[in-house]
Structures are given as C-alpha cells and as structure tokens.
Amino acid sequence: AQSVTQLGSHVSVSEGALVLLRCNYSSSVPPYLFWYVQYPNQGLQLLLKYTSAATLVKGINGFEAEFKKSETSFHLTKPSAHMSDAAEYFCAVSEIDGNKLVFGAGTILRVKS
C-alpha cells in the first residue's frame, strides 16, 4: 500500500524567507501526489497535484512542488513566505485504484514577522 512521510511536524520561517516542506512517498507504481493546506477550523484545500505530466507543478498562492522519482520525493516550496501562509500542510498519495487518498501526518508552518 502507498504511504507518505512528511519530515518535520513543525517548520518555522521568517516572512520573506524560502518555504520548504518535505514529503516522501512509497509507491510501487507511478503515483498521483497532492499537497493540501488546512487553515484553523477549516477543511483541507487543494494546493496542487502531480498526475504524471510535468514534474514541476505550480499551485495556488505561489506554491510549487517538484516530483523526483529517483528520490521518491514531492517537496513543496515557496520562494517568499507570507504571514497568511501559516497553516498546516498535508502531502497525500492516491491509491492505485484511485479510490482513496493516503495522507501524511502533516507539517505545521509558522511564519515569523
């Protein structure tokens, strides 16, 4: 079964600094990968998804992620953090049959002024 590991349960950056949230997956076949964001007391919102097209995927709010098959990684980046980026971020992989997503444990991003 697919699984996702997010390295670092908490990441803290200064406003304007680079954001890097790490995600590694295990999958026996080319996966479909997603990043979701959750703001306090809200549901998850899709940031971006990889579905075997371009390896560099651009999402909303200036985020992007690069699929690296050799490293089984799908790290999320943003060149310049904004205070409004403070939230919890979840990486997810789709099961082979596409019927469910398996989520990582989440990474809380804190942005310092």
Next chain:
Amino acid sequence: DTAVSQTPKYLVTQMGNDKSIKCEQNLGHDTMYWYKQDSKKFLKIMFSYNNKELIINETVPNRFSPKSPDKAHLNLHINSLELGDSAVYFCASSQQGALGSPLHFGNGTRLTVT
C-alpha cells in the same frame, strides 16, 4: 455556493448517545468520503461511496454506519458514542473514474464526547 457542506459544525454529546452528521455536495461528483482527523491531526479514511454504493470500508467499528440516499449525500450515523470517538470528521467528494482527481472537503464536524 458551498461545494461540500456538512452539519453540524460542532457536536457535543455524552457517552452512549447516538448521533448523525450530514453531508451534501453540489459539485456533481460521483464519489463521497468520510475521513476522521484525530487530535494529532492525522487524517484517516473511514468510508467511501460511489454512486450510492459502498466501495471503501476501512477498519471502523460497526457502531459507525454511513448512509448514502443519493450520490449528492453521504451521512454518518454513530451509535453508542465513546470518548475515543472525539475527533473532527470531514466529508469530501471527488470525480469518479478520474484517477488522481482531487478531493473537495467540507469544513468538518468537531465531535466531542463527554
């Protein structure tokens, strides 16, 4: 217009009670899900329905029973509530048959069992 809406937003109840959470989506999706988010924010799928048919039933106590009257609705009924059922329950939907189709989530129902 809210795409995936679930009610109630908060639910506080005592052990042993029976409660229901309702979910509706207006996206025209064929597949709906229930996910449970525990106190550590870990998200785990509970159930998935496709066109009113149960397709995923993870290891969930049979006190939890989903019901899908039509493809736009997926309700969750919980019998004999226990303290460990306290969590945030998320409903979600996605396009059926499109592998890699993203999920659209509701805003969650925070269940507190006392």
